[in-house]
Amino acid sequence: MTSQMSMFGPSPEEGRTLSKDEFILEVRRVILLLVDMNGTVDADSVRDMAANLGLEPVIPNWWGEAFNPLFFPELREIGRKRSCHPGNNGRNIAVWGRKKE
Numbered sequence: 001m002t003s004q005m006s007m008f009g010p011s012p013e014e015g016r017t018l019s020k021d022e023f024i025l026e027v028r029r030v031i032l033l034l035v036d037m038n039g040t041v042d043a044d045s046v047r048d049m050a051a052n053l054g055l056e057p058v059i060p061n062w063w064g065e066a067f068n069p070l071f072f073p074e075l076r077e078i079g080r081k082r083s084c085h086p087g088n089n090g091r092n093i094a095v096w097g098r099k100k101e
Contacts, residue, residue, distance in 0.1 A: 020065075023057050027066035030055070031096075035075065040097045043067065044084050067094075074098055 018026065030049050034041040043063065050056070057063060069075070078097040082090050 017058060018055070020058070020062055023055065023062055024066045026050075026053075026055055027063070028071060031066065031072070035096065035098060040078065040095050041075075042081060042095045043088075043093045047085060067096075072096070 027046060027050055030046055030053070031041050034045055034049060038045070046066070047063070069077075075096045076099045077094045079095040080092045081095055083093045
């Protein structure tokens with residue numbers, strides 16, 4: 001069977017490790033896809049979708065860089081919620097949505 005690369009990079013079974021720039025680019029695509037699908041996006045939903053796509057950072061700090069607000073001038077923080085991911089220990093995370101025109 002021939003494997004095919006999706007717009008989100010290689011599938012997990014291909015076993016290719018993404019560089020930092022590749023990872024951040026793919027996660028930013030996930031962020032925009034989620035905000036277009038749901039109207040909002042937060043770090044938990046991005047991590048969940050990224051995991052489903054086989055996207056894992058080599059260094060965990062890459063997650064924060066992917067959410068850099070300077071890259072997303074069309075988004076703004078619209079609220080906060082308690083994180084569901086165990087590693088976040090229930091801390092509050094930002095919920096992002098598109099700016100009103």
